[in-house]
Structures are given as structure tokens and as C-alpha cells.
Amino acid sequence: MxxxxxxxxxxxxxxxxxxxxxxxxxxxxxxxxxxxxxxxxxxIPPPQPDWLLQPARAAGDGRPLYVHEGHCPAATGKAITRRQATEALTSGVEACPFCRPDTALGL
Ligand SMILES: [Zn+2]
Missing domain, CATH: 1.20.5 (Single alpha-helices involved in coiled-coils or other helix-helix interfaces)
Known part of the structure; x- marks a missing residue:
């Protein structure tokens, strides 16, 4: 009790x-x-960026790793403009092998 x-x-x-x-x-x-x-x-969630620049690895040379399209499931990094994406790709930043932003940009 x-x-x-x-x-x-x-x-x-x-x-x-x-x-x-x-x-x-x-x-x-x-x-x-x-x-x-x-x-x-x-x-309201922020709009998905059209392009992303994935930053360098901590132990890397400081150059960004990849340019991505905004919808890429592997995408991380900061939003960039179409022009910035084109400039990054033409200056040696690699295109993500999954979303191929270079193809979308006609490069
Ligand atoms: Zn990608």
C-alpha cells in the first residue's frame, strides 16, 4: 500500500x-x-543552389575539390553562381564525377 x-x-x-x-x-x-x-x-527551406563548390580536404593543397550541380547527392560546400562554376572548372577544379556539372555547363 x-x-x-x-x-x-x-x-x-x-x-x-x-x-x-x-x-x-x-x-x-x-x-x-x-x-x-x-x-x-x-x-520554408532555402532554395537549392544550382551549383556548389566543395572545399578542399584539410590535408590537401587548399584548392576546392569539386564543382557540383545543386541536386547532386554527393554535393557539399558553398553555393556559387553559374559563372563561378564555369570559372572554377576552367581553372582546374574538377567536375564531380557523379553529377558532371561540366556537361551541364557545356564545357
Ligand atoms: Zn556532384
Whole structure:
């Protein structure tokens, strides 16, 4: 038996009633919060960049590793413009072997 509870029926039933009121209040609040969350506008993800420049490896020579198309699953790095992608590829940065941005850029 739980020693923290009163031994008599009257007080136990009072506690039960109070706990039911508290549980109802919690359920009401949960529904309010759910409605509020559902009414809030969802954050819009930033647009996918068209081109990405993958930075050099830490132990590398400092040159970027690859130029990627924005949709490439292997893409990491910073967003760059079409012109920057073309300049990077023509200056010796390699094209990603998966997405082949050089082909998309007509190089
Ligand atoms: Zn790629």
C-alpha cells in the first residue's frame, strides 16, 4: 500500500476527483498547443543552389575539390553562381564525377 496516500475513502475520492480535473486540464492544454502548432506557418527551406563548390580536404593543397550541380547527392560546400562554376572548372577544379556539372555547363 502507498503510505503517502490518506487511509480514508473520503480523502482518497477527493484526491481522485482533483487528479481527474488536473488530467482534463492537461488534455485541454495539449489540444490548445496542437492547434497552435498546426496554425503556425511552416518554415520554408532555402532554395537549392544550382551549383556548389566543395572545399578542399584539410590535408590537401587548399584548392576546392569539386564543382557540383545543386541536386547532386554527393554535393557539399558553398553555393556559387553559374559563372563561378564555369570559372572554377576552367581553372582546374574538377567536375564531380557523379553529377558532371561540366556537361551541364557545356564545357
Ligand atoms: Zn556532384
Amino acid at each position: 502507498n503510505d503517502s496516500l490518506p487511509p480514508d475513502l473520503d480523502r482518497l475520492q477527493t484526491l481522485e476527483y482533483w487528479l481527474r480535473l488536473q488530467l482534463r486540464a492537461v488534455h485541454t492544454r495539449i489540444e490548445e498547443v496542437k492547434r497552435y502548432e498546426a496554425s503556425r506557418p511552416k518554415p
